[in-house]
Amino acid sequence: MTNTMKNEQRNGRQRVVVGVNLVLVGVVVMLIGGIAGAQSTEARRVGGQYTCVGGKTLGGYTNVIYVLDSANREMVALKWNDGTKQLEGVGYRDLVEDITKENDR
Numbered sequence: 001m002t003n004t005m006k007n008e009q010r011n012g013r014q015r016v017v018v019g020v021n022l023v024l025v026g027v028v029v030m031l032i033g034g035i036a037g038a039q040s041t042e043a044r045r046v047g048g049q050y051t052c053v054g055g056k057t058l059g060g061y062t063n064v065i066y067v068l069d070s071a072n073r074e075m076v077a078l079k080w081n082d083g084t085k086q087l088e089g090v091g092y093r094d095l096v097e098d099i100t101k102e103n104d105r
Contacts, residue, residue: 046071057090064090 049071057064057077065078065087077090 048072062090 048069051068051070053066053068055064055066056062057079062079066075067078068075073095075093075095077092078087079090080086081088
């Protein structure tokens with residue numbers, strides 16, 4: 001092989017390596033941009049502080065578990081479904097919204 005052919009091969013390999021690196025940099029920039037954009041538009045949730053209490057529904061026919069997330073000020077009610085052997089959501093309350101509505105009256 002002549003020196004000219006070796007230099008051409010090296011230059012070709014260098015172009016491929018540079019091209020692959022540019023593509024990888026572009027992918028990283030797109031991923032970082034997507035993550036940063038999603039974080040800026042979404043409301044951030046803090047880690048929950050949970051309290052669970054057992055009780056009955058207003059009708060008194062079904063036992064439920066009330067789960068209060070005091071950090072995010074939300075509450076859900078769950079009941080056990082014997083047929084599916086799973087917990088099912090009965091209700092959800094945004095406590096901040098409830099307090100705000102109550103104060104508006």
